[in-house]
Amino acid sequence: MKIRGERECKECGTRWSYYETGSVGCPACGSLHSVGVGDRNEHTDLQVTFDLTAIRNAIDDQPVGDLAERAREECREYVRRRGFVNAGTLRGLDDDYLAANELLHVADIVRREIDLEEREELYFLSLLRDADGGGPRSDGGQRPPAAEVPPGLRSARGLAAANAVRDYRRDIRTWAEDRDLTTAERGALETLGEHVTRIRMLDGDVDPRTADRLIEAARDLANGLCGDELAFTRAQDRLEDLEFGAGGSGGRFGN
Numbered sequence: 001m002k003i004r005g006e007r008e009c010k011e012c013g014t015r016w017s018y019y020e021t022g023s024v025g026c027p028a029c030g031s032l033h034s035v036g037v038g039d040r041n042e043h044t045d046l047q048v049t050f051d052l053t054a055i056r057n058a059i060d061d062q063p064v065g066d067l068a069e070r071a072r073e074e075c076r077e078y079v080r081r082r083g084f085v086n087a088g089t090l091r092g093l094d095d096d097y098l099a100a101n102e103l104l105h106v107a108d109i110v111r112r113e114i115d116l117e118e119r120e121e122l123y124f125l126s127l128l129r130d131a132d133g134g135g136p137r138s139d140g141g142q143r144p145p146a147a148e149v150p151p152g153l154r155s156a157r158g159l160a161a162a163n164a165v166r167d168y169r170r171d172i173r174t175w176a177e178d179r180d181l182t183t184a185e186r187g188a189l190e191t192l193g194e195h196v197t198r199i200r201m202l203d204g205d206v207d208p209r210t211a212d213r214l215i216e217a218a219r220d221l222a223n224g225l226c227g228d229e230l231a232f233t234r235a236q237d238r239l240e241d242l243e244f245g246a247g248g249s250g251g252r253f254g255n
Contacts, residue, residue: 007034043176044083045172050074050096050141052132059128064121068111071128075104083250084171090226093168093219099131099141101164104206105156146208157202161211165218166196172222181225185232188221191239213238 008015009026010033025032055070062070078100084091103124110116110124123144130142147155163182169192195214199206217238224232 007036010032013233018132042085042088042175044174045086046081046083048081050078050132051101053134056128065111067128069108070123072105072107075100075107079104084168085175086128088220090172090175092222093164093215094140094143096132098164098215099127099143102143102157102160103127103131105127105160106153109153109156112201117150117152120152123150123153146212154208155204157208158199158206158211161214162196162199162204164213165192168218169193169196172225176225185225188236188239192221193220195239195242201226210242213242217242
């Protein structure tokens with residue numbers, strides 16, 4: 001929605017950016033009586049914290065199923081509140097959002113699975129360690145590479161990618177409402193949506209590398225729409241080259 005990003009406190013006169021704080025409360029005196037000033041801009045990017053520390057700290061005390069239930073709910077809330085348009089500027093499809101989506105779907109399988117394989121449990125724990133950037137690497141959310149996805153969790157990888165790109169594409173379309181896109185640009189956006197639909201119709205059961213290529217296509221397309229002509233060409237090539245098909249791997253389908 002379009003909002004005025006700068007606010008002024010009626011009590012003390014302090015001005016601050018709602019885009020940065022995500023709050024109508026005055027940072028100086030705490031008053032909730034404020035007014036918006038300046039121009040309105042599209043803004044969907046709420047200030048949301050993604051922190052799995054408390055769940056990681058319970059690894060030695062709780063069963064994996066309970067950890068998965070907690071992780072699922074934490075990721076669901078984070079994903080629900082996130083957006084990609086900040087003060088009228090389109091942000092990238094970031095690794096934190098992708099990792100949270102994947103952990104959400106993997107955790108959904110883990111919490112329901114009675115005969116969980118060891119490699120599936122280890123994959124879940126790897127995501128729990130790194131999805132919020134809380135592991136040894138501090139450069140944002142991390143997911144294991146596609147080659148390490150167990151067959152029983154590949155549907156989770158596919159659905160996570162498709163849902164993340166679906167959400168990102170929705171915000172791209174919101175951001176683009178006031179812009180004159182070319183026929184080719186609109187066509188690429190439609191093709192991206194068609195690929196998302198195909199993966200979702202397959203319940204995510206596609207090669208994990210295909211899921212990752214969908215993400216890269218979405219990122220290139222966004223950069224292309226922001227003026228990077230080479231990125232737009234790459235996006236078109238990626239979208240054209242994407243291939244789908246259920247792998248017959250016996251993967252379990254997450255929701």
